[in-house]
Amino acid sequence: MAKGLILLAAGGTGGHLFPAEALANALAARGLTVHLATDERATKYGKAFPAEETHEIPSATPSGGSPGRMLAAGARLAQGLMASWSLIGRLRPSAVVGFGGYPTVPPVLAAALRGTPAIIHEQNGVLGRANRLLAPRARLIATGFPEVRGVSGALKAKQRVTGNPVRQPVLDAAATPFEPLSPDGTLRLVVFGGSQGARIMSDIVPPALERLSAADRGRLAVVQQARDEDLTRVRDVYVRLGIAAEVSPFFGDMPARIAQAHLVVARSGASTVAELAVIGRPSILVPLAQSLDGDQAANAVTLAAIGAATVIPQPDFTPERLAGEIAARLRDPSGLTRAAEAAKSAGVPDAAERLADLVVEIAAAGRTR
Template sequence: MSKTNASVLLAAGGTGGHLFPAQALAEELGRRQLVVDLVTDMRGDRYGTGFPARNTYSVPAATLAGRSPIAMARTAYQLSRGLGAAFALLGKVKPAVVVGFGGYPTFPPLKAAQLRGIATILHEQNAVLGRANRMLANGVSRIATSFDTVKLLGPELQPKTRLTGNPVRSSVIEAARRPFWSPGPTDSIELLVFGGSQGARYFSEAVPPALALLPAALRQRLHVTQQARPEDAAQVTAEYGKSGIPAEVNPFFADLPDRMARAHLVIGRSGASTVAELTVIGRPSILVPLPHALDNDQLQNARRLAESGAAWCIEQKDLSPERLAREIEGLLDAPDRLGAAAAVAKTLGRPDAVERLADLVQELMAQA
């Protein structure tokens, strides 16, 4: 295949945390007139129509769901099926570079690329190297990171590691143009609450009762935008109505980056994409890491922001409605603290991450 016809294959699992940076890279590679294909697991099918790729392929994959011999055997069997399918797919597509965005669904395509001698890039979005990425790290051509230091990324891997940042979508870059403004004593206060697929239920149960404990004068100034599961949305809306708090509650917001830019305070999980978007846009946040994560990646992400002064990290086990109410009231009564955190968050953002990662892709393409 000539270099002019070479394509790039992106491998990403079917969650937003993996697909959003892949989508951002696909957009940038498209602007550079490069052909992009996507390979994902079965969960990623619902993203196929909106992902800017020539073709979207699915290969079998599995996430390690337990440590029992039976669970491990099932995972190994499914990944072996995926490896065979990915090996055949690469023989058909013949990409110049394969870029993986972490998680077990990217294991088969990247391992198959290594077996075929195709250049590979592994992108780690979090502050700790994930389990699947640790299995792949020794064999890939380059490792791209979102943080300047990544836990469990050994010194032997540093020569092929490049700091790029975590790519964000074009809509996030557009939202980042809106400057943060601290609310005055009588101004309306915009509060954004979202938790993704693994956090919406918790925030539906935790945030409305916490906001109900705020002083009436503060509640009257609030406007809440909250993501909630379809089965919870009516109840959450009703609870806010009882507290006299105007709220917009929906399962999904297509314009979430714009709503983030309008927010004076964000309450959410600390997945890699959320952290990247908060820092590129530059917004203060209370982060509640997803508990019991395999690698504690969200806790590491949140701590990095909290240590820098860009956010406040509270573990879920320590968070009662009363404490959350105290934290929110303290911040909303001190808008200078919100402004300072927003400014720090902005300094941590890497809006050029997608350009850096695309440059790395083209560097490897030139060597192919």
């Protein structure tokens, strides 16, 4: 077994790759070698991933669709298992860490079958379907939240709460203190929705701001993520309303933008919730209605329960409702300060280090067997 080599496995989306990236940096800082196993979606991203090598593993999602598609997905996962068996045999890692998504199933399962210590990390407030399959075979289940639906009974004994690892730009942004909104000051609003959620923000936020009084609109400065096909119509509304706005399909410095905000309107993916807490910013969260198992709703509740966020279910996320929420905050800016303090209290800035401690511990224990 190669001393000091850790294989990370993550689905090819930011929600899985970002915490894996944070752990990779923490492990590298300890002198450990990191490899990444992922799927074809992350091949381009993986080139920038802090790993010595990225391995593309065949995978598929065996849910929904026709029986034929289910069989095809199963066959693809079987190919991934064989490829992972071979990869782990060649690399002989000290441990394998999975971050969820079906691309993690073959590497983590192969590790368990080979006797290599395996840890899974669940970022959401609900145990995901891939992690649900892997949990009985994992040595430990690291979680982003203390209470995770689906982690109970025998699995509860394996749980270790680490928080959700965040990237260095988030930690850098967290050093920026919240600037209280003065009674007549400019409210800096940051709006984003992620790859699956930006459309609804383009549909709801501009007409919501249009419903505000002219005086209130004059107190806004907006940063909004919008899809390419929505850019023109969103920008046109803000120009017509005279609202200072920066609209783009992508902001490479989003953590810094969040740090400058008085209020964030966003979906409630695990990474978003973790970043809002570490940076410490008030939010209005709109859980993705079609998220599997209601994980985004469970994530949002963690901030709402402490007064750090207002959660609006998607059917209730209307221009009228959002306009009312923003107007209320303009009238009572002290509420934003209280929400910012509450969010900050829930942040776990050292989550990557906590998870790295577990990885080192389990890898060392595995080598003594």
